[in-house]
Amino acid sequence: MSIGVDIVRGQAIQTIGDAGHLDRLNLMPDSRKIVADGLFVPLVGEHFNGHHYLEQAIEHGAVAAIWMEREPLPEHLPQGFPLFFVRDTLSAIQSMAKSYLNQTRPKIIAVTGSNGKTTTKDMLYGILHQSFRTYKTQGNFNNHIGVPLTILSMPKDTEVLVLEMGMNHFGELTFLSQMAKPDIAIITNIGESHIEYLGSREGIAKAKLEIVNGLRKRGTLILDGDEPLLADIQTYAFQIVRCGFSNGNNWRITDIVESVSGSSFSLNKQKETFNVPVLGRHNVKNAVLSFAAARILGMDMEKIRIGLEKLSLTKLRFERVDGLNGSVLINDCYNASPTSMKASLETLKTLPGFKKRIAVLGDMYELGKDEEALHKSVAAALGAPLTHVVTIGEKGAWIADGLRENGGVNLEVRSFPTKAEAQPYLESLLSEDAVMLFKASRLLALEELSGKLCAK
The missing domain is CATH 3.40.1390.10 (MurE/MurF, N-terminal domain)
Incomplete structure (x- = not known):
């Protein structure tokens, strides 16, 4: 320098x-x-x-x-x-970021995972800012440029810094983790995102675990305790806290009740109930990962409960909006992988009070040589009580192909090359008893279509 x-x-x-x-x-x-x-x-x-x-x-x-x-x-x-x-100049701001952290010394929580990073980051902020001066990654500034820019944008009096960390190649999370030196690291899940570069889900798990390479001594790794690929981590250097639905988790999710406005749940069969204004079992798990981090930082249960109830999440992540003719639209179209698409579909099935449950699904990217098979694998989640499946795009059509190859079940299935061609058909399905989910990779920008179907 x-x-x-x-x-x-x-x-x-x-x-x-x-x-x-x-x-x-x-x-x-x-x-x-x-x-x-x-x-x-x-x-x-x-x-x-x-x-x-x-x-x-x-x-x-x-x-x-x-x-x-x-x-x-x-x-x-x-x-x-x-x-x-x-x-x-890039190396300069990375060095400045390290220096700034050494001066300010906030507690640092680093969040990675194939899906749910941004939602978990938002949940952490929603909980923690009640008790600490908290700063979080803005937008998707989560790579080798965005992380140092986030650090340098942090107010000097920040007590807790929540850093989202993304990657698509080996070595990237090691670099980010060693730059930030987190006190707590969170792995939300292991999906198929970036499998094109990492070869397999096993490769993805190995790459995500790089987040511990900068974890401070006596730090804590919080992870998806239901993921077999994260089951056999052996370490004496840091604590591991597992969260999920299965037995053996430190924080086991029980007694879930879902509605169109959110979810409630308990932990470890205790009487206390938590409510989150977001849909989906996967988002309940994200909430519990955030809960675990807050407990490590010493927050009491009641403040965590209030933080979860008042959550405000980044748009396009299971965002509920009013649709035409009294319908309900669910915008979950910020990004998609087969894992996250299946999770969203399972949530769509559980929403009470709708006769028509319509899944609008589109192209997914960065899935590598097996992309057709991975699209077709989504068909396993397409069944009753869903009533309609609409695919958009060339790759999205593979989802419909997979459904037909599996026998088609009792669904009305339509495929369209473009959003514009799908719009009239989707409009015809909207009524007071209809809920419509939009899910695809960011590049497809499905929110442009859902925006045209919103109540004016």
């Missing part, structure tokens, strides 16, 4: 590695956003170079910038504008 220099006055400013000297500046990784007293961080990718946008960043509030040594200096740099020279 080289010393930053004001190139006009020739005066040494400070080393980038010492983040404390920059605490009066607000991180500005995007030149398009207005940030008062911004420190512009121009990142470089395969198809972009942020150094080209310094002028725009200054217009939007940048008062200083980190700068790669090999990049040419701007022709019209304002006199006295400080540049901090580094070999690589």
Whole structure:
């Protein structure tokens, strides 16, 4: 890391590695956003170079910038504008993030998993912010760029930092975990997301377990206790807390009651009941993973109960909205894998009070060479009391193919190449006794279709 220099006055400013000297500046990784007293961080990718946008960043509030040594200096740099020279801007913000954490020392909870990372992150925040000054990953800033940006955006007085950590290759979670050094790590589940790069569910489990490589001594790993691939972890370096439905879990979920407005449940057969305003057994498990983390941090049961009841989740994750003609729409279309799609379908089956239960399912991506078989595997979850299955997209059609190959059961099945072609048929199904689930990978953007079917 080289010393930053004001190139006009020739005066040494400070080393980038010492983040404390920059605490009066607000991180500005995007030149398009207005940030008062911004420190512009121009990142470089395969198809972009942020150094080209310094002028725009200054217009939007940048008062200083980190700068790669090999990049040419701007022709019209304002006199006295400080540049901090580094070999690589991404490495610089990663080093700054480590330094900032060493200075502020919040308790850190790192969350990973094939599905449910964002929901669990939101649940953790909903519970913890009642007792602690809590900050969480914003949006999906969960990779080697997003995690350090999240850390550097954290207020200095943060007591608990909730970091979502994503990955699609081996080694990525090791890097993120060793950067953040979490006190608590959570693995929500093992699905098929990114199997294209990791080879198998066993490979996915191995990659997810990398989250412990930075876990602090005497830290805690909280995980899905119903997942066989996570059953045989042997360790003396940290505590393991298992959550799930089966016997043997430290926190066993019992007595679930589901409705269209949420779920209630108990733990370890105790009398106390918890309520969450979200649908699905999988989301109940996410709530219990969050509960376990809160208990480790010393929160009492009553505050946790209140936090769960008042949850506010990121949109498009089992989001309930009013549809046309008095119907109910469930937007679960932020992303999808076969595991999460089956879980959503099981929830759709349990919702009481509907004669028509309609599943609108679309393409899933990053499933590798077995993608057709994995789409067809969803057919195992398609049965009564579902009444209609509508698939959208070329890959989504494989779900319908799998259903027909299994005998078709007693469902009305339709496939459409595009959202626009499906819309008139879906409109015809909506009535007061209908609930319609939307589920597909992010790229398909099924919320565009569900948005056209909402009550105006």
